[in-house]
Each structure stands twice: as structure tokens, then as C-alpha cells.
Amino acid sequence: MSDPDLARRAEKLDGSDELAAKRSEFELDDTVYLDGNSLGALPAAVPGRIEDVVRRQWGRLRIRSWDESGWWTAPERIGDRIAPLVGAAPGQIVVGDSTSVNVFKALVAAVRMAGPGRDEIVVDASTFPTDGYIAESAARLTGSTLRPVPPAEVPGALGARTAAVLLNHVDYRTGRLHDLPSLTAAVHAAGALAVWDLCHSAGALPVGLDEHGVDLAVGCTYKYLNGGPGAPAYLYVRRELQDRFDSPLPGWNSHADPFGMSPAYTPAPGALRGRVGTPDILSLLALEAALEVWDGVPVETVRAKSLALTDFFLECVTAYVPPGAVECVTPLAHAERGSQVALRCADAGNVMKRLIDRGVVGDFRHPDILRFGFTPLYVGFADVERAARVLGEVLGGAAG
Ligand SMILES: Cc1ncc(COP(=O)(O)O)c(C=O)c1O
Missing domain, CATH: 3.90.1150.10 (Aspartate Aminotransferase, domain 1)
Structure with a gap:
């Protein structure tokens, strides 16, 4: 009663x-839907948009849509649409691949950007498992040692050998919000790079990526951003680091001249260095329609x-x-x-x-x-x- x-x-x-x-x-x-932190509800604008993308853009315009329907530039355009939700100025986010893949890109790139003698990766000991698995592989690939540390103890675990720290902004199990500004400041004071996983915070609370000087961040779009099952994730690379961002997955979509078909890799400028291969257009454009609910x-x-x-x-x-x-x-x-x-x-x-x-x-x-x-x-x-x-x-x- x-x-x-x-x-x-x-x-x-x-x-x-x-x-x-x-x-x-x-x-x-x-029903009372309290699972939008796992899969967001369907925004009403999405089915009509997908119908148009499939029938007109793909069905009738076909290959022309890469230019005429803005398919080619969708990863950066949609990244700029997400940017204000996580406190980022335009030009720093690309959308594509899964969160797991973006954790890999961000973490390996962070270790590559860290100074000489830095051969330790610190990872949130209570992390969502995928981040931990990928951090372990990134450590092996970069010749680093992996140290799982509870987020509250991270400041005390940092040192001259720390290259990068990977943290979850909100703990997926307990819902605990970690202190992104002070943890990022502690990581920087130790001379390391801070990589944040925003899966459970983006679209639910202010993140302030630029304000707090976060180096790299990743997140999914199928939870609070309502992008749909398997919607592509995103990668944030702080503007000042973009020239040094050396992707471990340098696919042709991140080449400075992708249609030059050069055998030698030259990275594109800016955030689009985070791209890899051909984007998943149907999911990307469903996400773009879903993001319209955030207008205003x-x-x-x-x-x-x-x-x-x-x-x-x-x-x-x-x-x-x-x-x-x-x-x-x-x-x-x-x-x-x-x-x-x-x-x-x-x-x-x-x-x-x-x-x-x-x-x-x-x-x-x-x-x-x-x-x-x-x-x-x-x-x-x-x-x-x-x-x-x-x-x-x-x-x-x-x-x-
Ligand atoms: C914190 C966190 N990171 C990563 C993931 C999953 O990553 P992916 O998009 O690669 O499945 C989740 C999924 O729930 C998550 O909660």
C-alpha cells in the first residue's frame, strides 16, 4: 500500500x-525503467532517422552519402555534440569503436606520451572488468608494470615511475563517484597522465574534462546518452596532447590523407587521430538522433x-x-x-x-x-x- x-x-x-x-x-x-545506466531508453526521434538513413541515404544516394549525407565526418561531428555534456570544447572527441577499444588506444597512447623512465600503469582496483583486462594487455605491450589500486589510495601510490592512471569516474557496482578534479591533479603532480572512463557519468552529471585538465577520456553512449544497443563509444584527447597522441591502432581513417593510399602512415591532425577504420554509420547516426534530446x-x-x-x-x-x-x-x-x-x-x-x-x-x-x-x-x-x-x-x- x-x-x-x-x-x-x-x-x-x-x-x-x-x-x-x-x-x-x-x-x-x-514499467518503471531503472536500467538506463545499462541501456538507455529509445528516443522517439531515432526510428524515423534510421528509416531515412537506410532508405534514402543508403538506399538511394548510396556511395554519395559519404559526402552528401555527412557520413565521412560523422565521428568528429557527433563527438562535438557530446563535448558539452562532458565539459569539452569542440575538436577533442571522436566517436567510434567500443569503450574497450578506446581504453586500449588511450592507455597505450598515454604510456607513449609519458616521459622516459615511466614504466608503471596504475589502474582502479574496482574497475569495470574490461578496463582491467585491457590495462593488463597494454602493460605487457608497453613493457610496463600494472598496479591495481583503490581510487582513494591512488595519490599515495604515484611516483616517478608512474606513466598513466586509468580510473572509472563512477563505480559501476556501487555507484560511488570518484573525485575527478583532485585525482587528476594528483596524477599531474606526479608527472603522469590521467585517463578517465566516463561510462557511468556522462549524461548524468557534470564532468568538466577541460576545466580539470583531464588528459584522455573514454565513454560509452548506450547508457545515459541513449545511443542504442552497441552504440559506438568516444575518445577524448586533450587539445594540447593531440600532436603527441601516437595511436596504437593507426588505421587509414586516422591518416592525414586517407584517400592518398600511401603505404606510409602520417597521422591526421587533431582528435581524428583517434579514428581507426570505417565508422559504423547506422549506429553513429542513430546516436546523433538520440543526442537531440539534450538540446537546451x-x-x-x-x-x-x-x-x-x-x-x-x-x-x-x-x-x-x-x-x-x-x-x-x-x-x-x-x-x-x-x-x-x-x-x-x-x-x-x-x-x-x-x-x-x-x-x-x-x-x-x-x-x-x-x-x-x-x-x-x-x-x-x-x-x-x-x-x-x-x-x-x-x-x-x-x-x-
Ligand atoms: C565503466 C565501464 N567501462 C566499460 C564498459 C564496457 O565497454 P564496451 O563498450 O567496450 O562494452 C562498461 C559497460 O557497462 C562500463 O560500465
Whole structure:
């Protein structure tokens, strides 16, 4: 049963929500979708755009579309569309390949740019696994030693041998937000390069890449940026480093004169050095259409709503869920919280199945975490109240 006070508060919060109108720009149904931190919802503009790309641009214009439909320049153009969402000036982001591939490019390039005698890579010990696997391979390829270190202990682990540090901005499991400005400053004070994985922060909170002097960054576009399943990732290379960025994957798309077909490689200037091969045009252009929902949306507004949603969810969980049935592993301090709430819970896999059966979609992370992502563009406060209420019912709380 609904708590009338919480239900009234949810209604009031939805009534004063500046982003409420954005919901109509997405294809939604009557489930509460709290998994946009894994796969964002479908923006309503995407199917029509894809229809045009397939039928007209590909079907009728065919090869002409590389120029006439702007296919060739899409990786940089769409990179510039993402740039304001992560606090980057234009000309520093290219879109393409997966996050994993971009982690590889960024990390190997970072080690190559680090000064002589620097042969150590520090990696976030709690990283999303792909970053760890790739860091291990990058270390072997560059003759470096890999040191996994918890993010809070990174400043104490840095030294004259540190070449590069790879960190996740938000921990995918706990939702903990790491302090990008101070960690980046510590990495720089040690003379090393900072590489950030923004998968769980871009589109959810301000990142400030330029402001904080981040060297390289990568991120996916299928979570908070709603680019669709398998949408291409992006690579940020700070402008001052671009001339020294020596890609470990120097494909022909990053050549200064790709159609010169020269046997010798000459890198293109600027961010497009991060390109590799022929871009995945269908996915790229679906992403471009998806990014239109951000027109006129300040990231600060998104962040304010995200914190309000997660605060309200925690309050509703306290009211509806039996004491001791869940333990919140997401930090309560706003400065340390991303846009998700992770609850430790016995039999979490089955609990999540029962939630999904009842129309509340989050996800389960091994071994005991219920993960709920809050995407401020299309999740509202009534959704939050309902999700916590159903969780209380599933766990046999008073509401059940
Ligand atoms: C922090 C982080 N890095 C990387 C990835 C995955 O990378 P890819 O796009 O290569 O699958 C994820 C996926 O959820 C992630 O959360």
C-alpha cells in the first residue's frame, strides 16, 4: 500500500520538475525503467532517422552519402555534440569503436606520451572488468608494470615511475563517484597522465574534462546518452596532447590523407587521430538522433534532479522496506554519489526477477547487488515511489 505522504510528495516533485516534458521525447511504457545506466531508453526521434538513413541515404544516394549525407565526418561531428555534456570544447572527441577499444588506444597512447623512465600503469582496483583486462594487455605491450589500486589510495601510490592512471569516474557496482578534479591533479603532480572512463557519468552529471585538465577520456553512449544497443563509444584527447597522441591502432581513417593510399602512415591532425577504420554509420547516426534530446538541457539541471531522485528513492526504501532487508552500498554524500543506487540484498538475483515481473526494471550484479539507475530525462518521482513500494512488497515489508 502506498504511503499517502510519499505519494503526495512524489506528485509535487513531478509537478515542479523542469525536465518532466522530456519524457515525451522517449518511447516509454508503464514499467518503471531503472536500467538506463545499462541501456538507455529509445528516443522517439531515432526510428524515423534510421528509416531515412537506410532508405534514402543508403538506399538511394548510396556511395554519395559519404559526402552528401555527412557520413565521412560523422565521428568528429557527433563527438562535438557530446563535448558539452562532458565539459569539452569542440575538436577533442571522436566517436567510434567500443569503450574497450578506446581504453586500449588511450592507455597505450598515454604510456607513449609519458616521459622516459615511466614504466608503471596504475589502474582502479574496482574497475569495470574490461578496463582491467585491457590495462593488463597494454602493460605487457608497453613493457610496463600494472598496479591495481583503490581510487582513494591512488595519490599515495604515484611516483616517478608512474606513466598513466586509468580510473572509472563512477563505480559501476556501487555507484560511488570518484573525485575527478583532485585525482587528476594528483596524477599531474606526479608527472603522469590521467585517463578517465566516463561510462557511468556522462549524461548524468557534470564532468568538466577541460576545466580539470583531464588528459584522455573514454565513454560509452548506450547508457545515459541513449545511443542504442552497441552504440559506438568516444575518445577524448586533450587539445594540447593531440600532436603527441601516437595511436596504437593507426588505421587509414586516422591518416592525414586517407584517400592518398600511401603505404606510409602520417597521422591526421587533431582528435581524428583517434579514428581507426570505417565508422559504423547506422549506429553513429542513430546516436546523433538520440543526442537531440539534450538540446537546451544543462547538465547541472540533470545532476540536481538525479540527486533528488536518488535521495527520494533512499527515503522511500527506508519507509517501505523491512529494516535490515537491504543495505545501501552507494555513498549517501552527494559529492560521492553517481546516478544509481546499489542495495546489497540476500538472494538479489531472484529479488530482481520478481521486481521485473512486477514492472520495476533494475538489474542484478553478482553476487548480491540490486542496482537501480536513475536517468533524469525520463524517470520521475512517482516512478521512484512505486519502485521502492514494490521492492518493499517483494521483500515482505509493511506495504505488502
Ligand atoms: C565503466 C565501464 N567501462 C566499460 C564498459 C564496457 O565497454 P564496451 O563498450 O567496450 O562494452 C562498461 C559497460 O557497462 C562500463 O560500465
